[in-house]
């Protein structure tokens with residue numbers, strides 16, 4: 001059974017809904033990255049069940065047990081050690097007996113039938129087995145890790161409920177989606193629409209039925225140039241991960257399927273320069289062209305089908321006896337998956353985007369397009385030079401007090417020798433020259449201080 005994803009950051013998920021535990025192994029994390037377990041837990045809690053009338057009554061702690069790959073600084077802070085990180089989650093609140101009678105009676109539109117055809121009795125299908133929504137918990141863990149790594153670079157991933165059945169939230173502004181506009185309690189922008197959704201979902205739960213919806217997700221702060229042509233495009237990798245979330249039926253980027261009804265003059269995103277940066281006036285492309293980010297927010301929408309497990313009587317079969325029958329479910333299910341799936345979608349997208357970001361970083365190094373890196377280094381160097389020169393004023397005061405000359409050849413030579421050594425065989429002599437000039441300029445500054 002294949003349940004891995006990713007090249008640069010590889011995730012591998014295991015376990016099943018009613019197994020003693022489920023978990024994830026993440027390979028390729030950089031060493032020395034610091035994480036706050038409380039922040040990760042807060043993210044995981046967003047997908048927790050048992051919290052309201054429209055989610056499953058199954059309630060678990062959902063607390064990760066990190067087995068390897070980290071060093072603990074204190075009980076809630078860990079630092080990656082560069083090895084494989086394995087986190088597992090104990091399944092405590094399991095009621096497998098709910099599934100005993102339906103072992104050979106597949107729930108319509110769940111994976112019971114297809115997984116039986118493929119794996120037979122060997123596979124534990126109780127509670128949906130590996131096809132259960134529970135398997136999104138380890139994905140959310142890996143997603144939280146990727147989100148933290150990207151947030152440190154100003155990249156954020158956030159989503160909201162775009163619609164449930166026919167009730168629609170305010171959509172994102174495609175050119176400038178606002179994370180802060182999304183409610184903390186219930187992930188919608190329009191509070192009133194959210195209240196109507198909650199009322200409708202609660203009613204549906206009471207009817208023993210289920211309902212689907214759409215989630216809109218944004219990735220902001222990505223530089224232009226992330227994503228590979230053709231098969232590892234930004235759309236391809238995000239979609240690959242997103243379809244690993246059970247109950248996903250479709251995905252569209254930017255203006256999505258509406259593009260099929262537009263003319264080029266309406267659909268194209270005109271380029272402009274704003275504050276020296278390339279932007280587009282619209283964002284029907286969803287921030288991606290040719291599979292590569294263009295620097296605008298990456299925006300996509302995901303369609304989630306209604307939960308297949310419903311309590312209304314349904315036609316089905318007995319797979320063993322090859323007879324037709326009906327099924328009236330018992331068990332605990334989400335009448336609407338959409339609210340719990342919002343963090344799952346964010347997490348899946350974060351894992352995909354992080355993989356492409358690592359490729360982007362590697363590519364930039366490989367092909368020498370490192371101007372931005374030089375600019376950022378220059379900023380740091382200039383800051384440090386400033387600090388160094390300010391210290392010169394202190395030295396100048398001391399020299400004046402002690403009546404010492406500004407130039408001190410012995411000290412200068414020691415500094416030059418030291419930086420030459422630091423620079424090493426190849427660049428040492430050049431760094432020495434730079435420092436020769438730096439010392440001359442610093443002495444001029446000291447003289448200025450003395451004159452004052």
Ligand SMILES: Cc1cc2nc3c(=O)[nH]c(=O)nc-3n(C[C@H](O)[C@H](O)[C@H](O)COP(=O)(O)O)c2cc1C
Pocket residue numbers: 047056109110111128131132133134136245246247248305307308309310332333334337340341344
């Ligand atoms: C967070 C989450 C919770 C889910 N909860 C349930 C559930 O309670 N009952 C159910 O039948 N399906 C649930 N699903 C969906 C099924 O796992 C999914 O429909 C099933 O595996 C078949 O896969 P498919 O719909 O992708 O074809 C959930 C999915 C997610 C993402």
